[in-house]
Amino acid sequence: MVNLFKRLHKLKSILEVRTGTGAAIFPTLQTATKEFPPITRLHLTYAQKIYGGHQGARHFWRRVLPRLKYHNPHVPITVSPTTEQEGPAALTVYFHERLSSTAPGISGPKPVTDKYAPQPVGEEKSAVIDLKNLNYEEIWRRVQASTGAESYVPNVQDEEDLKKVADVKARGPGDRARNLAMRQAKRDQERMLAEARGEVESSKSG
Missing domain, CATH: 3.40.30.10 (Glutaredoxin)
Structure with a gap:
């Protein structure tokens, strides 16, 4: 996913120079x-x-x-x-x-x-x-x-690339929310595992 966003960011930068005012x-x-x-x-x-x-x-x-x-x-x-x-x-x-x-x-x-x-x-x-x-x-x-x-008149490839960038931009808020939720779930899981390990260690020492 990270590589995809990097490629799209690079594509967006190229399109911003090729097209527009x-x-x-x-x-x-x-x-x-x-x-x-x-x-x-x-x-x-x-x-x-x-x-x-x-x-x-x-x-x-x-x-x-x-x-x-x-x-x-x-x-x-x-x-x-x-x-x-x-x-x-x-x-x-x-x-x-x-x-x-x-x-x-x-x-x-x-x-x-x-x-x-x-x-x-x-x-x-x-x-x-x-x-x-x-x-x-x-x-x-x-x-x-x-x-x-x-x-300059955008060609077919330009139009497709512009649409691709626009689609990703439109999905941006939802993608960011999902990524945040995934990161939070991972943190919660790590915290739970840490707590579980702590309880096991406590029982062993007891």
């Missing part, structure tokens, strides 16, 4: 379109503490970036956590040769600059998304809208 594939040189050029890299800047509008950017780093990296291993992703609560919470998206047709509209109401983001190199063009006071789901919607990233 941010599980998507960026355009490459082979898949790019006129509207969405290839993505060359990303840079995220946010303050280490969540107040001042940085909470969503921090959650984006924790929940979304691992999935993006999993599905786009060829796209470098750098992160600059800072101590500047009044500083930028920003995501810089780097495009090959030109911006996407939607990139100019996703920066936010006011242009934002990020001194921590690397400068574009060679033919790169960059767009900066202001992340302050946005939750991570909205941040991802803006990233996807500006990059044309294609959402």
Whole structure:
């Protein structure tokens, strides 16, 4: 049973990276379109503490970036956590040769600059998304809208694994109660045996 739970925990960890918000594939040189050029890299800047509008950017780093990296291993992703609560919470998206047709509209109401983001190199063009006071789901919607990233569609095996993990999770409370009852019964049995041995020893000494 322990090995089963270990295997399911490992499976759950893999599925959490393969599926969910941010599980998507960026355009490459082979898949790019006129509207969405290839993505060359990303840079995220946010303050280490969540107040001042940085909470969503921090959650984006924790929940979304691992999935993006999993599905786009060829796209470098750098992160600059800072101590500047009044500083930028920003995501810089780097495009090959030109911006996407939607990139100019996703920066936010006011242009934002990020001194921590690397400068574009060679033919790169960059767009900066202001992340302050946005939750991570909205941040991802803006990233996807500006990059044309294609959402990963879970395959049959993924669906089966997700169902398996969900079933185990649903059974969890009952399984835990049964395990507790089994452990308690074992302790009770050991206590009774110890008491019985004690009585035998007492009768022998008497």
